[in-house]
Amino acid sequence: MSTAPSIYTPVGHRPDWYWEEILGRRGLADRRVDGYEDAWLGMLFGQAQNEITGCSVHGGRYWEVVLDLRKLYDVLIRSARSLFLRRAAAAFNIDETYTPDQLPHTLRQSVCAPAICDRRSVANTIFPYAFATEFMGQRPTQMLGNVSFEDIIEIEELLPWESFDVDFAIGGIDSCGTASLHLNLDQHPELSFASTSDADYYFTNALADRLLPLRTQVEKYNARVQFAKEEKRKRTGVEPHIVGICIPMFFPLDLPGRSWLPYRASS
Structure with a gap:
C-alpha cells in the first residue's frame, strides 16, 4: 500500500x-x-x-x-x-x-x-x-x-503523466496569444492537436485535482489524439508525428502545470 x-x-x-x-x-x-x-x-x-x-x-x-x-x-x-x-x-x-x-x-x-x-x-x-x-x-x-x-x-x-500522447504544450495565462499560436501552428501538416477549437480544457477540467491520471482518462484522450491525427492525414496527405496541446490557463492552475512541465517543453 x-x-x-x-x-x-x-x-x-x-x-x-x-x-x-x-x-x-x-x-x-x-x-x-x-x-x-x-x-x-x-x-x-x-x-x-x-x-x-x-x-x-x-x-x-x-x-x-x-x-x-x-x-x-x-x-x-x-x-x-x-x-x-x-x-x-x-x-x-x-x-x-x-x-x-x-x-x-x-x-x-x-x-x-x-x-x-x-x-x-x-x-x-x-x-x-x-x-x-x-x-x-x-x-x-x-x-x-x-x-x-x-x-x-x-x-x-x-498511469504516469507521460503516458499522454502529447509532445509539447502551448501554455498561457489567458488572453495572451495562445489561441493565435495554436491556430497558426495547426497549419503545419506535421503538427496535430487533439482539439480543433482554440483551446483544450481536458487537463483543466477532467484532471484538475489529480496528482496522477487514471488509465481510462489517458486512453480517452489518446483516442482523441489518434482521431485528430488521422483526420489531419486525410486533409493534408502527410502523417503528423508531433502532437501539441493548447491550454490558455496553463500557468495560473498549479496542477496542470506541474503535471506537464517535468516532461514537456512549453512556450
Whole structure:
C-alpha cells in the first residue's frame, strides 16, 4: 500500500493531529505560513511521481482504491459492526463515542500490485489482507454479508503523466496569444492537436485535482489524439508525428502545470 495520495487535497483539509505530526517532522511550526500551500502541492506531486515510478521499476501496476466506508458499515454482518467501529476509531484517530454517520465518507488509497493482478484480485485479495486488517481485524472478508470487497470499492489503474500522447504544450495565462499560436501552428501538416477549437480544457477540467491520471482518462484522450491525427492525414496527405496541446490557463492552475512541465517543453 502506498502512502502517496492520487488526488490533491488542500492543506486545510487535513486534521490538526495530522499536521502536528507531519509538520513536526519537517521542523515547521505553523501550516499557515505564507507560501506553504505551494510547498504542500509540490510535496504531494513529488510523492505521487516517486511512488508510481518505483512501482513501474519493480514491474508492478499502480492502482487507486476508493472504499465507501459507510457502505462498508451497512453491508457488515450485525455482529461485526461494533467491532468495526472500535477498530475504525483507533485506525482513523476518531473519538470512540462517534456514531456510524461520523465515519469518513471514503477511504482513498494507492496500491502497487504485481503486473499479473487485475482489478478483481486487487479488490478481493490484496486490499482486504494488505490494508483492511488495520481497521477490520485479521478476517475482514468474514465480516461481510453476502457481498465482496469488489462490490463496495472503486478501483482504477493509475498511469504516469507521460503516458499522454502529447509532445509539447502551448501554455498561457489567458488572453495572451495562445489561441493565435495554436491556430497558426495547426497549419503545419506535421503538427496535430487533439482539439480543433482554440483551446483544450481536458487537463483543466477532467484532471484538475489529480496528482496522477487514471488509465481510462489517458486512453480517452489518446483516442482523441489518434482521431485528430488521422483526420489531419486525410486533409493534408502527410502523417503528423508531433502532437501539441493548447491550454490558455496553463500557468495560473498549479496542477496542470506541474503535471506537464517535468516532461514537456512549453512556450
